[in-house]
Amino acid sequence: MQRIILNNRPWAIGLLWTPPLHHFAVNRKVLLEHALEHGGPELDVMARYHPTHVGTPKGQEGFGASGGIWKDWRKARSLATCLDVPASFLGVFPLVTPEPIWWVHCRMDGFFPKKGDQVFGSEAAALEACALLERVSGIAPVRLDSAEAGAAWLSERCRLSTADLWVRDRGRLLNLHQTFSGTALLRAAVVLGVTVCIAGTAIGLNHHIRRAEYEAARQAQLAKIQRQKDLRERPESFFDMAWQAAPSATDTARQCLPALMDLPLASNGWDLGKVVCSGRELALEWRHEAGGDFIHLPDNGRLDAKNSKLAHSTRPLPPLAQRAKRPDGPGTDHNMLVRQDAASGLLSQIAQDTGTKLELRFAAQARKTIDKVAVTAPWHVGSWSLGEVPDLLMGEGEGGLFAMLAEVPGLTIESIDYDGSWSVKGKIYAVH
Incomplete structure (x- = not known):
């Protein structure tokens, strides 16, 4: 038996379900003998299940082992009994508790088979058990690919109404080592009746708050799942596309060269x-x-x-009255960038055509961790400089150095320098 948390409530999974009885037993000795017959002496807690999909008064008992620590299970309920799924159902759900586990749940015509509520520590074992149940029941299984998706799917279908909580007491675990005497049951009934009367008003006021909290938790879970999906599928969204906001090479020349000259x-x-x-x-x-x-x-x-x-x-320097629109600027994505080797080739060709000296070095791809997910930028950033630029090329017109640089995707200019000779420096972004 395993304890998990869904919708801020503890749940028990992995119970051993016995065949339906003719009536529900309330005698502790009978229940313990029933648990021993179908499981072992370690089974010391029980959950009851009233089928809602079939027209029969029979019910089932599910037994589990608390490990001798009843306080950890006092508020837990059986997840299998509270799940809103069809009368015939089979599913495999990856979860984290905090270690990864896989829960296999099965129903046949509204009842649980003996191994219809199992917990496994490996995906392979869970899939093997699911395949066996699929062959026996003929039910196509529901499978979830991640623990986040499994928790979201179960949270959405696990419901406890006010009647489930206060009247039917649906899915609650009972300690088989407690005595269920008539006096104790009568006292419990009296206490429950008084509690229901007192809590009636509070339940009504609390109903909308509980629904709002549940919906907020569900939306937060869905948002987390979507964010983790984006981290895996769209890593570029979590890095700064600095080249998009940078001026073109020709705009930098228009800004700098008149003042420099x-x-x-x-x-x-x-x-x-x-x-x-x-x-x-x-x-x-x-x-x-x-x-x-x-x-x-x-x-x-x-x-x-x-x-x-x-x-x-x-x-x-005064700002430019109008800036040229970059072809790889805002509204585009990193797919406009060229490969790293192609970027190196373009700059090398410009250096050869202009008789300048090129220095180019690419850094490793940027990495960061978001929500415990490692994300890598889909591009490299290179630092480049062209030195010993002839005076004749330091112009704004077409066919000059800056017009050539403006044609290179992902290229930005950080500075134009003069210290007896001209040089141009900047960054270039290129995909792997």
Whole structure:
């Protein structure tokens, strides 16, 4: 017998069901003898089942072993007796408790066969038992592929109404080592009657709350199943497609090149040593020459904290009035990207055609863990740079370097640099 939790309620699965009796016995000795006859001395708890699909007053007893710890089972009910399925049914359900288990449940014409409520520790054993029951009953089995799907399927079909809880006491486990005397039963009936009267109002008020909680739990379970399905089938949704929001190579050139070409090469005795354009601003580095003015620094700059022979300044760039639409931009997916070897080939061809020096290195695919599921990005990110770019190629027109770069899917430009010669740096995204 195994204990599981569904809809925030404990359930017992894996009971041994006996053939229907002519009447329900209430004598502890008779029940223990019945359990010993069909199972063994370890069977010390029992659940009763009233068939609802067939026109007969007969019922069944299902026996289980508590392991001597009755308090763990006091609030549990038999899941088999409370499941809303057809009179003839066969199913295999993977579950986690917290170890993986597989529950095989079978009904034949409204009754449970002896092995119609079994728990297995391996999927192979469960499927073998299911195949045997299928041959005997001729019932096509219901099979679930994951523990999340199994729990959701059972949660949706496991129902306990107010009458089930307070009147019929459906599926409750009874301790066979307790004495069922007439006095005890009468006292229990009196207590139950008083409790029902007192709880009637509370049940009515609580009914809608319970339904809302159940529906919220069911929706949360379904949402979790869908999220885990998305994690497996659509991993790209959980990673930033940074290239989609980046400006095209031609837009970066339109943003940077006019400002770069308008820079002075010297100011107040300082030479322009290096400039980097990120598309948002220019970052300038000035180098002191003999006679340079330390009071009036170039371009309202500031001295370097470690080297007073260097000064730094920045110039903001105005935003572009209109940006070109990337073919692999928002609204597309990662399937617009080329393979890693193709991306390397495109950049190598551009470097050869322009006489520039290419450096390219791809990193491993990004990984993260979400809801205990390992997710891997379906693309690689490469860092590239083209150095020693000729002055003639530093233009915005068609046929230039930036027009070529704009044709490469997944390519972004992070900066245009000048330190005596031109270089362009960026990232490129490519699928495996």
